[in-house]
Amino acid sequence: METDGFVRRRRMTAETTGNDPGVAGASAGAEVRWLGGRFWGVSESIVGSLTPRIGGEAELQTVEFIRSAQDAQTEDSEPDYEGLPQGASTSTHMLAGAVAGIMEHCLMFPIDCVKTRMQSLQPDPAARYRNVMDALRRIVATEGVWRPLRGLNATAVGAGPAHALYFASYEKLKKTLSDVIHPGANSHLANGAAGCVATLLHDAAMNPAEVVKQRMQMYNSPYRGVLDCVRAVWQKEGPAAFYRSYTTQLTMNVPFQALHFMTYEYLQELLNPHRQYNPSSHMLSGALAGAIAAAATTPLDVCKTLLNTQESLTLSSLPSGQGPSQGQGQAAHRRISGLAHAFQTVYRLGGLPGFFKGVQARVIYQMPSTAISWSVYEFFKYGLTKHQHNKRRKQHMEAEM
Numbered sequence: 001m002e003t004d005g006f007v008r009r010r011r012m013t014a015e016t017t018g019n020d021p022g023v024a025g026a027s028a029g030a031e032v033r034w035l036g037g038r039f040w041g042v043s044e045s046i047v048g049s050l051t052p053r054i055g056g057e058a059e060l061q062t063v064e065f066i067r068s069a070q071d072a073q074t075e076d077s078e079p080d081y082e083g084l085p086q087g088a089s090t091s092t093h094m095l096a097g098a099v100a101g102i103m104e105h106c107l108m109f110p111i112d113c114v115k116t117r118m119q120s121l122q123p124d125p126a127a128r129y130r131n132v133m134d135a136l137r138r139i140v141a142t143e144g145v146w147r148p149l150r151g152l153n154a155t156a157v158g159a160g161p162a163h164a165l166y167f168a169s170y171e172k173l174k175k176t177l178s179d180v181i182h183p184g185a186n187s188h189l190a191n192g193a194a195g196c197v198a199t200l201l202h203d204a205a206m207n208p209a210e211v212v213k214q215r216m217q218m219y220n221s222p223y224r225g226v227l228d229c230v231r232a233v234w235q236k237e238g239p240a241a242f243y244r245s246y247t248t249q250l251t252m253n254v255p256f257q258a259l260h261f262m263t264y265e266y267l268q269e270l271l272n273p274h275r276q277y278n279p280s281s282h283m284l285s286g287a288l289a290g291a292i293a294a295a296a297t298t299p300l301d302v303c304k305t306l307l308n309t310q311e312s313l314t315l316s317s318l319p320s321g322q323g324p325s326q327g328q329g330q331a332a333h334r335r336i337s338g339l340a341h342a343f344q345t346v347y348r349l350g351g352l353p354g355f356f357k358g359v360q361a362r363v364i365y366q367m368p369s370t371a372i373s374w375s376v377y378e379f380f381k382y383g384l385t386k387h388q389h390n391k392r393r394k395q396h397m398e399a400e401m
Helices: 003-008 021-044 046-058 069-075 081-087 090-107 109-118 132-143 152-181 188-217 226-237 239-243 246-271 279-296 298-309 312-316 339-354 359-400
Strands: none
Touching: 090 109, 090 152, 090 359, 109 132, 109 188, 109 359, 132 359, 152 188, 152 226, 188 226, 188 239, 188 246, 188 298, 226 239, 246 279, 246 298, 246 339, 246 359, 279 298, 279 359, 298 339, 298 359
């Protein structure tokens, strides 16, 4: 199976400490080898150990193996790929979704780092970039080759369970709602509604990881590592800080995912009407759906980034009486709290163009990101389906002997 190829292309790494290239190289190199080894061990057993269990769950269903000669000929054909959502267990979707989510976030993490910095309202003079490539080049040249990957381990830890819930709930709700709204056919309304509900679960699991990741991605981040960031935020701002942007995240991601899923399913109807496993159609549909949804929701993403990072330069530019800490003259005690406050701050400091800061980086990030996510997810769905199909064929042949 092509799993080995997918896994080898994913070299996971951990955050580095400080801006010293020597320390960064040594620390990140060791963590890359450790994380890579651990993930390789898990991934190597995906089809070998987990899929038999998944197949065993599917065996609980009554299956007629003794067929007529015409049915036996059908056994030799390819498995019913789109039959998976009706016949597979929830663990199948969760497994495929977790792998897809981790690969998506890890492979595109350097671009995500650039996006976070380019959305800064009051960037340091040394962190003002012309475009995505200029940002990457300058970050690597001035802060070290590992700097764009700082905070990657926090994202990987959050992305697995978040995307497992995301895809499993989406597949289940899509099927259930489609049967109610438009029995026997695809329903765009059902796809959008399923995507919205799936987003609630995804963001609940992912939001704390997003807060830690974005704070470590900022220029001159004061945190030594992920645990140091978690401890500092918890002590200084309280546990609620990890969900300060949750409502904004939902306000952004609910329309994003509704538009994303509806566009993807619509493009699949055009490019892949028979719903066969077709990597090129999954990749193209995912890329276009991600680009459209990303561009439309960039203003909300800028506000989310501001709420997550609480940029020091932005906070220092606020009037002393603004925000929830009114009357406190020190910028360190000011906080941007809530979507409305974030919108006011963005507009006051950047005007209307401020709501589209980093839109280029966001679209460049989302296009390959969603393409990777859908391609890997559909690949694992297909692989697991084929595995179960071959297992049933083998059992059928053994029963005939």
